[in-house]
Amino acid sequence: MATFVDQVKEMGLKQAAIAKADEAVERITAGMNISDIRSALRGDEPRRPNPRLRPHADSFWLHIRPSFYHTEVTHIYPTFRMGWLSTFMFVWETITGIILMIFYTPSPLVAYSNMWNILSNVPLGQLIRNMHRLGAEVMVMVVAMHMLRTFITGSYKKPRQFTWATGMILLVLTLMLSFSGYLLPWDQLAYWALTVFISGAEAAPAPAIINQNILLILQGAPSLGAGGLLRWYLLHVLLMPLMLGIFFFVHYYKVVLHGLSLPPGREEIGEDTAKRVPKNERTYFIPDILTSELMWSALMVLFLVAGSLWLWDAPLETHADPVVTPLHVVAPWYLSWSQGWLKLADKTLVVGFIPALLVAFIVMPYFEVGKSRRYVDRRVGLSVAFLFMAFMLVSNWMGTPEYAVASSPDREVSIEFLPEQGPSLMKAVPYDEMLVGKFLPGQEISGNPHMTEALAELKEAVLANSCTMGAPRIVTIPEDEWRECRVVTLDDGSKRYDLAFKEDVMPDPYVELIIEEIQPGLKSLQLVFNVTEPGNPDVLRIDTQDWKTFIHADSNYEEECRFANKSC
Amino acid sequence: MQVKIIIGTIAFMLTMIILGFAAIREPGRLEDFTLAREGRQIETGARLYHNQCATCHGVNGKAEECYDAATGESIGCQGLPLNYNQLLCGDTSARMSALNWEGSKLAFIQATVSSGRYGTAMPTWAQEYGGPLRTDEISDIVQFVLNWETEELCSQPLFEYPWPETIDELLVTFPTGDAVRGEELYTTYGCSGCHGNLDDSTSATVGPWQGNLAEEAGTRVEGMSGAQYVYESILHPNNYVVEQCPNGPCGDSSSMPTNFPARMGDSETKPQDLVDIMTYLGLLP
Ligand code: HEM
Numbered sequence: 001m002a003t004f005v006d007q008v009k010e011m012g013l014k015q016a017a018i019a020k021a022d023e024a025v026e027r028i029t030a031g032m033n034i035s036d037i038r039s040a041l042r043g044d045e046p047r048r049p050n051p052r053l054r055p056h057a058d059s060f061w062l063h064i065r066p067s068f069y070h071t072e073v074t075h076i077y078p079t080f081r082m083g084w085l086s087t088f089m090f091v092w093e094t095i096t097g098i099i100l101m102i103f104y105t106p107s108p109l110v111a112y113s114n115m116w117n118i119l120s121n122v123p124l125g126q127l128i129r130n131m132h133r134l135g136a137e138v139m140v141m142v143v144a145m146h147m148l149r150t151f152i153t154g155s156y157k158k159p160r161q162f163t164w165a166t167g168m169i170l171l172v173l174t175l176m177l178s179f180s181g182y183l184l185p186w187d188q189l190a191y192w193a194l195t196v197f198i199s200g201a202e203a204a205p206a207p208a209i210i211n212q213n214i215l216l217i218l219q220g221a222p223s224l225g226a227g228g229l230l231r232w233y234l235l236h237v238l239l240m241p242l243m244l245g246i247f248f249f250v251h252y253y254k255v256v257l258h259g260l261s262l263p264p265g266r267e268e269i270g271e272d273t274a275k276r277v278p279k280n281e282r283t284y285f286i287p288d289i290l291t292s293e294l295m296w297s298a299l300m301v302l303f304l305v306a307g308s309l310w311l312w313d314a315p316l317e318t319h320a321d322p323v324v325t326p327l328h329v330v331a332p333w334y335l336s337w338s339q340g341w342l343k344l345a346d347k348t349l350v351v352g353f354i355p356a357l358l359v360a361f362i363v364m365p366y367f368e369v370g371k372s373r374r375y376v377d378r379r380v381g382l383s384v385a386f387l388f389m390a391f392m393l394v395s396n397w398m399g400t401p402e403y404a405v406a407s408s409p410d411r412e413v414s415i416e417f418l419p420e421q422g423p424s425l426m427k428a429v430p431y432d433e434m435l436v437g438k439f440l441p442g443q444e445i446s447g448n449p450h451m452t453e454a455l456a457e458l459k460e461a462v463l464a465n466s467c468t469m470g471a472p473r474i475v476t477i478p479e480d481e482w483r484e485c486r487v488v489t490l491d492d493g494s495k496r497y498d499l500a501f502k503e504d505v506m507p508d509p510y511v512e513l514i515i516e517e518i519q520p521g522l523k524s525l526q527l528v529f530n531v532t533e534p535g536n537p538d539v540l541r542i543d544t545q546d547w548k549t550f551i552h553a554d555s556n557y558e559e560e561c562r563f564a565n566k567s568c
Numbered sequence: 569m570q571v572k573i574i575i576g577t578i579a580f581m582l583t584m585i586i587l588g589f590a591a592i593r594e595p596g597r598l599e600d601f602t603l604a605r606e607g608r609q610i611e612t613g614a615r616l617y618h619n620q621c622a623t624c625h626g627v628n629g630k631a632e633e634c635y636d637a638a639t640g641e642s643i644g645c646q647g648l649p650l651n652y653n654q655l656l657c658g659d660t661s662a663r664m665s666a667l668n669w670e671g672s673k674l675a676f677i678q679a680t681v682s683s684g685r686y687g688t689a690m691p692t693w694a695q696e697y698g699g700p701l702r703t704d705e706i707s708d709i710v711q712f713v714l715n716w717e718t719e720e721l722c723s724q725p726l727f728e729y730p731w732p733e734t735i736d737e738l739l740v741t742f743p744t745g746d747a748v749r750g751e752e753l754y755t756t757y758g759c760s761g762c763h764g765n766l767d768d769s770t771s772a773t774v775g776p777w778q779g780n781l782a783e784e785a786g787t788r789v790e791g792m793s794g795a796q797y798v799y800e801s802i803l804h805p806n807n808y809v810v811e812q813c814p815n816g817p818c819g820d821s822s823s824m825p826t827n828f829p830a831r832m833g834d835s836e837t838k839p840q841d842l843v844d845i846m847t848y849l850g851l852l853p
Contacts, residue, residue, distance in 0.1 A: 043569050109703060120601035123594055124587075291569050295576035302579040305586055318612060319704050518628065519715050522610055545640075550614040552607030556600060 030059035032286075040287035052286040064249075066256050068282040069289060070274065073260040078153045081296060082146035083255070086170075088300055089139035090244065093177075096132035097237065104184065106233035108226050111186035112319045119316070130308035136178045138304070140334045143174045151385060154373030155261040159272060161365035163254040166247050168362045173244045175334060180236035182332055186229065188421055191320035192329045194232070195224050200338075203347035223322055264373035317421040327407060327415055331399060340398030409465040409506045410529040414547040416461040417454075418525060423557045426454040426525065431553040434523055439513040440476040458513065466506040467499050469534040473510040485534075497534075506531045506542060521553040606711060613712025616705055624689065625650050629716055631827055634758060644758025644774075646689045646825045650713050654830070657722035678710045689823060729833030735799040739852075742843045750848025753841050757831070762823070766849075774823055776810055782850030795851045802842065803829050 007016040026033040031054025032040070039046070046052050056067040073079060103122055104114050118125040147167060150156055156164035183194045201215045220227025259274030267273045283289065331339045341350045368381065375382065418426055429450040442459030445451045459477055467485035485497040485507050497507040510530040518524050527547040533539040551557070618627070623643070627633045629651030636643050649655070654662040661673060669676045684692035684699070693699040694706055701709070732738050754760050759778075764771030766779040785794030789808060800807050805824035832842045846852045 041573070112704060116601075116605045120598055120605050123598070124590060126597065126601070127590055288569060291572050291576070295572040295579070298576040298579035298583070302583045302586075305583050309586060309590055318608070319702075518614070519610070519712070520718050521607075522614060522712075522715065524614070548615070548618065550611040552610050554600075554603035554607035555611060556604035556607070 030055045030062070031057075041291075043287070052284060055286065062285070064252065064256070065285055065289075066259075067286075068277065068284045069260065070262060070277045071281045071283045072262050072266055073274075074283045074289065074292070078149070078155075078263045079260065080145070080149050082142055082149050084293065084296070085142045085300070086139065086146050086174075087248070087252075088297060089135055089142055090248070092135050092300075092304065093132060093139060094241065096128055096135060097241075099128050100132055101237060106184070106230050108186055108229055108320070111184065111229065115185045115187070115316055126313070127305070127308055130312065130314050131304055133181075133314035134308050134312055135304060136181060137334075140174060140178050143171055144334075147171060148389075152375075152382065153261065154264055154378060156365040156368075157373055158365070158369070160254070160258050160261065163251060163258065164365045165362045166251040166254065168358065169247050170244060170251060172358065173240055173247065177236065177240040177244060179332065179335065180232050180240060183224075183229065183232045184236065185316055186320045187315075187317040188320055188324075188326055189315060189317045189330070191224065191322070192326055193331055196329045197331060197335065197338075198224075200347065200351050203351045205348050205352040225322075261373070264375065267373075269374065269377070270371040315422065326420060327411070333396065333400075336397075336399035337392050337395035338399065340395035343398055344395075408542070409504060410509075410527075410531075410542050410544055410547070412465050413458070413461045413511070413529075414527050416464075417458045417527065418547065418549045420549075424454075425450075425457045427549075427551060427555075427557040429454050431521075431523070431551070434515060434525075434551065436515050436517050436523070439515070440474055441511055441513075442474070442476040444476075455513070458511070462509065462511050465502070466509045467497055469497075469507050471508055471534075473508050495533075507534045508532075509542070518550075523551050525549045525551060609708045609711040610715050612705070613708035613710070613715075616701070616709050617712050620693070620701070621647070621650075621709070629713070631825075631831060632756065632758075634761075641761075642758070643761040644825060645827070646823060648827045648830060651716040651721070653721050653724050653726055654728070654834075656714065656717040657726070662726050662728070674710060674714065677713055678706060681706055681709060681713075688826065725835075727833075727835050728830070729836070729839055731803060731829055731833060731839075735793075735795045735846075735852075738799070738839060738843070742840050745840075745843040745847025745852050747844070747848045750844035750846070753845050754848055757828070757841070757845070758825075759845070778849055785851060795846065798846060798849065798851050799842075802845075 004016060004020060007019060010016075011019070022033045022035075025037070029037070032051050036047075036051045040052060053067050055062040056065065057063065100118070103118050103125070105111065115129075118129055122128075150164065150167065179194075179197075183190045198215065198218045201218060202211050204211050204214065216222070218228070218231070219225075220229075220231050258272070259277075261272070261274055330336075338350065338354065341353075344350075345353075370378065370381070372378065416424075418424060433448050433450050435445065435448065435451060439445075439451070439455055441455060441462045443452075443455050445455070462474070463477065463481060463483070466482075468482035469485050472479055472482050483499055485505075486499070488496045488498055490496055496504055499505050506529070508531070512528045514526045514528060516524050516526075525548070526545070529542050529544045529547075531540070531542040533541055617625075617629075619637075623634055623637050624645060624647035625631055625634075626645050626647070626649070627635070629649065631645040631647055631649040634643050634645040635641065655677075656673070659673065660669075661676075664673065664676050667676075671679075680690070682692070682694035682699075683697050684690045691699065693701045693709075695702055760771075762772070762774035763776065763778050764773065769777045769779055771777070781798065782794065785797045786792075788794075788797050788810070797808065801824075805826055828842070832838050843852065
């Protein structure tokens with residue numbers, strides 16, 4: 001073979017370099033040289049033999065991809081790109097996750113400060129963290145939507161039953177992946193969501209000895225601690241992604257094997273013509289599908305980067321504290337339905353029902369053997385599916401704290417006004433405008449709109465948790481805004497005061513907010529409640545001093561609100 | 569296809585611009601978050617301090633105004649002042665030199681809080697030494713304590729009164745006492761929280777009742793005058809421990825605070841307080 005030097009002698013330096021480059025490109029692409037690529041990008045007809053098919057035969061990455069698709073399945077409908085998007089999200093999560101891994105140690109001693117280190121010390125650390133966390137939520141949504149679409153287009157039917165079954169496993173793995181990552185920041189949100197959730201294992205319909213051991217395995221100790229964190233970390237970075245990768249290849253192998261199903265109306269009932277693609281209906285992977293996928297990748301990256309920067313910040317609450325249970329323990333939204341179910345039915349029933357439901361979903365295509373994939377012929381199936389979805393939405397809503405069990409009314413007011421975690425209107429008041437002094441609910445402070453707004457919220461919280469016996473004690477709340485008490489006499493002779501939709505509220509409370517500056521840059525906010533027995537002012541019903549919160553000038557709560565992280 | 573290539577390229581370029589923008593504002597953002605981290609540590613530290621430390625070190629860290637955690641009643645402060653220039657001011661503060669501490673101020677406070685002070689009422693706090701608090705909680709509290717350091721605090725002169733051996737020497741500088749002021753101080757220093765009121769022998773809760781101390785003090789230690797005994801008992805409670813507590817309750821002998829030399833000696837004129845209290849107790853004319 002001629003050496004480069006020979007070539008230079010023969011055709012001159014420029015030509016020889018071009019030839020060499022051409023050769024290199026052809027090797028890298030496993031079959032396409034520069035002019036082939038340019039012609040593909042221009043959309044020209046390929047030369048014969050078609051060089052655009054060679055990468056599918058010769059390269060590893062493209063041999064998994066089909067060399068052409070049926071043109072009918074390359075439009076937005078019927079796939080909505082959801083399967084592809086699921087794959088994209090998985091790759092995205094892997095990359096951002098590996099970056100985060102560099103800055104994280106799975107130990108309760110340092111995990112939480114690692115998170116703060118990522119936020120305050122790693123260049124673009126917050127962006128990476130937001131991208132990973134936003135990506136996790138998007139991935140769950142996308143996978144669910146992918147499942148929905150394969151159901152609606154009837155793509156789970158013969159011969160694709162097994163594709164559906166592996167898909168179900170991928171769904172479970174996706175949820176587990178997301179959920180196992182939830183614990184890692186080791187803050188209150190993470191700790192309690194996981195503790196409450198895996199305590200479900202204890203209620204499984206199995207002998208207690210088995211349940212307790214399952215729980216022990218999940219927690220690594222009688223309660224979640226160092227061992228548990230390490231376990232969930234390993235699940236999150238090792239086992240779950242590995243399994244997801246394996247099942248993805250099985251899943252995708254089946255997809256390619258059977259071909260993407262055509263839109264239901266495009267084939268005869270009972271036939272599957274996905275693999276028989278007439279010449280004139282082929283869309284080749286190179287260049288059309290590839291370009292389209294690259295475009296969608298660019299758009300998704302743009303969305304995820306911009307979203308992580310401006311739309312949404314990953315939450316970080318205070319350090320996990322096994323001794324202090326927050327009033328409202330919130331499951332991640334994609335598992336909220338299970339908390340909703342717990343309010344409807346017995347725990348054992350729910351915990352037993354979930355795996356049963358999963359199995360039912362996996363085997364569904366082997367039992368639902370209706371021949372037609374067309375919508376008109378599947379009225380019952382589609383209706384059941386939509387009813388199920390409605391049920392899931394309602395369950396999810398019931399699982400959110402809006403539906404939470406109430407505690408004492410003064411506690412409710414404090415939690416609403418000065419939540420232990422997360423921002424609120426009051427915490428969002430700029431530090432300098434947070435005046436020192438005593439304030440009443442609903443009080444208007446001229447020239448200080450933020451405080452006024454926060455105090456208005458306090459008024460709402462107070463009104464929602466109190467009633468009047470005709471002698472309101474808070475002068476700043478107009479008399480006609482109070483609602484009458486409904487007095488209920490309990491069995492033991494004591495009285496309870498109710499609102500129409502709320503039991504046990506405060507009759508004619510006196511509520512005051514005291515703000516003091518206790519250190520340079522540190523203020524204490526204290527809610528004081530004083531509620532006496534109506535008709536007998538000497539007997540106290542509620543008298544509290546201890547609803548105290550501290551706010552530091554640099555804590556950045558306004559910032560969180562401005563980015564609309566949570567409602568405030 | 570051309571359209572897709574264009575859209576893709578534009579999206580890619582926009583992403584790069586956004587990343588560039590993020591990178592430009594990054595130093596400021598990192599600084600904000602560093603401050604936010606500290607701010608939130610101080611907030612948590614404040615909460616923990618008020619739950620755990622205020623009973624001994626006082627609500628404002630001045631070893632004044634201490635309240636019983638359970639009942640909310642006012643009690644005597646046992647701890648040393650923490651909102652205090654001798655502890656917080658200078659790279660090596662006065663307290664650090666007094667205890668021969670060679671490390672940083674942060675480490676000094678962190679170590680003291682973590683392990684407590686053996687032989688004093690200051691308990692051990694870190695879980696690794698058997699206390700109730702996690703490492704992160706300790707560092708939150710330490711941030712809170714350090715946050716008391718201000719220019720105003722540190723512009724006050726450092727001062728430690730050189731207490732003389734005997735009361736007689738002190739009386740040379742502070743010849744007269746004021747019983748009325750002494751009565752007030754007896755409450756503000758928290759003595760009455762433990763020793764009760766002089767006119768009611770049942771009001772003493774932790775320490776012995778002192779209504780008849782004037783008669784009894786002289787009998788406690790052979791050959792020592794009552795005034796000298798009480799002088800030493802206040803400044804160095806561990807020198808003599810009342811045996812059997814003839815006058816009512818006698819809690820743990822270590823509960824009599826050891827911080828009065830500091831609290832009554834942080835300025836040239838402050839020892840007057842001690843003389844006033846002793847006058848009130850009837851030990852000085
Ligand atoms: C990590 C999760 C998943 C990934 C990465 C994934 C990936 C893919 C891809 C790339 C395709 C081909 C393109 C498309 O149809 O959009 C596909 C098809 C399919 N997926 Fe998934 N999938 C996942 C989860 C699921 C789930 C949860 C189900 C349903 C339970 C499912 C059922 C199917 C079926 C039935 C097909 C065949 C569609 C057809 O031939 O028209 N997949 N999947």
